[in-house]
Amino acid sequence: MTARRVLLRGARLVDPASGHDGVADVLVEDGLVAAVGDGEATRATIVDCGGLVLAPGLVDLHAHLRQPGREDKETVETGSRAAAEGGYTAIAAMANTEPVADNVAVIQEVLALAEKAGLCEVHPVGAITTGLAGEAMSEIGEMAGAGVRLFSDDGNCIPRSRVLRMALEYARAFDVVIADHCEDASLAEGAQMHEGYTSSFLGLAGQPAETEEIMAVRDVLLARLTGGRLHLCHLSSAGSVDAVRRAKAHGVRVTAEVTPHHLSLTDEDLTDYDTNRKVNPPLRSAEDREALRAGLAEGTVDAVATDHAPHAIEDKEQEFDQAPPGTIGLETALAVVLTDLVGPGRLTLSRAIEAMSTAPGRILGASGHGGPVEPGREANLVAFDPEVDWVVEAPFASRSRNSAFLGRTLRGRVVHTMFRGELVVQDGKAQR
Amino acid sequence: MIKHLLSMTQLSREDVTRVLDTANSFREVGTRVIKKVPALRGRTVVNLFYENSTRTRISFELAAKRLSADVINFSSGGSSVSKGESLKDTALTLQAMGADAIVIRHSSSGSPATLTRWVTASVLNAGDGTHEHPTQGLLDLYTIRERFGRIEGLRAAIVGDVLHSRVARSLTFGLSKMGAEVTLVGPPTLIPPDAPAWGAEVSYELDPVLPKLDVCYMLRVQRERQRQQFFPSVREYSSLYGLSRDRVAMLPEGCMIMHPGPMNRGVEIASDVADLPQSVITEQVTNGIAVRMSLLYLMLGGAS
Numbered sequence: 001m002t003a004r005r006v007l008l009r010g011a012r013l014v015d016p017a018s019g020h021d022g023v024a025d026v027l028v029e030d031g032l033v034a035a036v037g038d039g040e041a042t043r044a045t046i047v048d049c050g051g052l053v054l055a056p057g058l059v060d061l062h063a064h065l066r067q068p069g070r071e072d073k074e075t076v077e078t079g080s081r082a083a084a085e086g087g088y089t090a091i092a093a094m095a096n097t098e099p100v101a102d103n104v105a106v107i108q109e110v111l112a113l114a115e116k117a118g119l120c121e122v123h124p125v126g127a128i129t130t131g132l133a134g135e136a137m138s139e140i141g142e143m144a145g146a147g148v149r150l151f152s153d154d155g156n157c158i159p160r161s162r163v164l165r166m167a168l169e170y171a172r173a174f175d176v177v178i179a180d181h182c183e184d185a186s187l188a189e190g191a192q193m194h195e196g197y198t199s200s201f202l203g204l205a206g207q208p209a210e211t212e213e214i215m216a217v218r219d220v221l222l223a224r225l226t227g228g229r230l231h232l233c234h235l236s237s238a239g240s241v242d243a244v245r246r247a248k249a250h251g252v253r254v255t256a257e258v259t260p261h262h263l264s265l266t267d268e269d270l271t272d273y274d275t276n277r278k279v280n281p282p283l284r285s286a287e288d289r290e291a292l293r294a295g296l297a298e299g300t301v302d303a304v305a306t307d308h309a310p311h312a313i314e315d316k317e318q319e320f321d322q323a324p325p326g327t328i329g330l331e332t333a334l335a336v337v338l339t340d341l342v343g344p345g346r347l348t349l350s351r352a353i354e355a356m357s358t359a360p361g362r363i364l365g366a367s368g369h370g371g372p373v374e375p376g377r378e379a380n381l382v383a384f385d386p387e388v389d390w391v392v393e394a395p396f397a398s399r400s401r402n403s404a405f406l407g408r409t410l411r412g413r414v415v416h417t418m419f420r421g422e423l424v425v426q427d428g429k430a431q432r
Numbered sequence: 433m434i435k436h437l438l439s440m441t442q443l444s445r446e447d448v449t450r451v452l453d454t455a456n457s458f459r460e461v462g463t464r465v466i467k468k469v470p471a472l473r474g475r476t477v478v479n480l481f482y483e484n485s486t487r488t489r490i491s492f493e494l495a496a497k498r499l500s501a502d503v504i505n506f507s508s509g510g511s512s513v514s515k516g517e518s519l520k521d522t523a524l525t526l527q528a529m530g531a532d533a534i535v536i537r538h539s540s541s542g543s544p545a546t547l548t549r550w551v552t553a554s555v556l557n558a559g560d561g562t563h564e565h566p567t568q569g570l571l572d573l574y575t576i577r578e579r580f581g582r583i584e585g586l587r588a589a590i591v592g593d594v595l596h597s598r599v600a601r602s603l604t605f606g607l608s609k610m611g612a613e614v615t616l617v618g619p620p621t622l623i624p625p626d627a628p629a630w631g632a633e634v635s636y637e638l639d640p641v642l643p644k645l646d647v648c649y650m651l652r653v654q655r656e657r658q659r660q661q662f663f664p665s666v667r668e669y670s671s672l673y674g675l676s677r678d679r680v681a682m683l684p685e686g687c688m689i690m691h692p693g694p695m696n697r698g699v700e701i702a703s704d705v706a707d708l709p710q711s712v713i714t715e716q717v718t719n720g721i722a723v724r725m726s727l728l729y730l731m732l733g734g735a736s
Contacts, residue, residue, distance in 0.1 A: 319540035
């Protein structure tokens, strides 16, 4: 649909950036929000959104789109489609591609592929170190010049404190964010899951929560030292939430994200050796999950990020210790948050939208995303039905199907996604 | 009876008793001149061994053959597996060939559970990684029950590398299910987290535990664990946790000494101790065949 004038009518508009929460019609014209409020618009295509929630389009800080290099798992196009169907209008594409996104050429390739797909904004993440090797800093300045706002060696933790210190310091010149995957490599050696009763029962090598916490504490200390902007990826443990809370109280420039699967599942969900639930960092204890939920509700944890990690069927249909970690998440993130957090009253709907759109939009520097939904702003919006139940099952818009939530019934589903004023998803289906 | 045997935890107390009772009647078969009954004639049992294990494979092979089943041995070396075939494709192949039971030994914990997703055959776990070895646990229970006439109320210690031991898991779950008291003994680095939740006591010292035992079960300790820094040296391990002649003297009369094999003589068990009359290590082997016959018979519905 390419109508120039669209009226989204009758939805409950939840827009944390403006504080708006109530029924409002939104008129979109030429890609921009033209009016918010009551009233008819002439010559507009009317999209009935009665009973739906309308919100600024979701923003994901953490997706693996696998292109270039592993187009059998995902491409920028299929990942964008999964994102759009999941209600996202902007996503960050992680740098661990083949070749690694540690230079402007790869960044520009991803940007071009995203532009061609035209389903959402893709923000390529630049590698902090060349080849993700954790040693030599990549050309952060040049990539920042090409529009990169977020840098990460995700998948790998920056092992040497000095390297991270330099990156945090250097990045200040461009006001870009350094995102770290916190993991002490020696404590994680050989680990297949969280260490605890379940791992000992299943006979799987475990890694304790301290594997992450040691590095989370180190990282916030280095952020304090350098004044750099630090972002901690996919927190999984109570101790990491504490570290962020303390750092924020001391004015350290740190933000943090948590994934829907860490908010929803625990290590006990691995008792049938389901490789789709093998993730890194691993699913942890119920107490950790509780702390993550509380940290998200209070704002210590700023954002929900998917860590969308597509893997080929044959990679996941293996012995547990041979399967790679990761779950896809773009198409289920909103529904998981609605089902497990908003539904039971652990999170307000407004805070959920803030954590999935407004806050990550700000961290990513995605200026047209995350609201406020006001006249003159780019029309990046999602409309979802908060009451509908659906079962997670293949096929997915993603090229992969390794979802930790396969078979689960979730409540709440995306109906329309509007990207730059165009309904790229209508009635749950991508339009291209 | 259960369809698959993946873990000792699946079995009820009644199931265990039934397996042991049935094994009792099969043990007599092994003493005959013609050691064979026709119970599983026409059924196919596949031994799928991704890890070398002469002892367990031969035991399963003999068990199936004594029940007149057709037995196929499939080991990873020199097969399609060494050409990179996945577990799934191997499973589908065996399925297509009409296997009724698949006995699997694999270095990855959980592989038998994974296998059940792809086959209709019964799956028997013959040891998976550091998870479980339920048939070993059952044959140990059989051996203990045979000696004492009961399991309930007995006091057992399982000594050594409990963390990495599939035998320890199956036996601990089995013993506590049957009402025995279990103490896990070893250095803290080799005792799993939350071991008390297994229904066991924990002791980091061996000597105080010895005088009250009915069963002293020694686990194999791989020298590899020293390199991984679970303990500083084999010498120190052996002096703290090895079953020496002096320690045997601290055991009450009638205490059984057990070991799942293969032994590291001089590490977890002194050579002369292994050969003492209290040591029932070869009995364990003999009983293993009867227990596996019992399981195959009960699980494959031998009566039909």
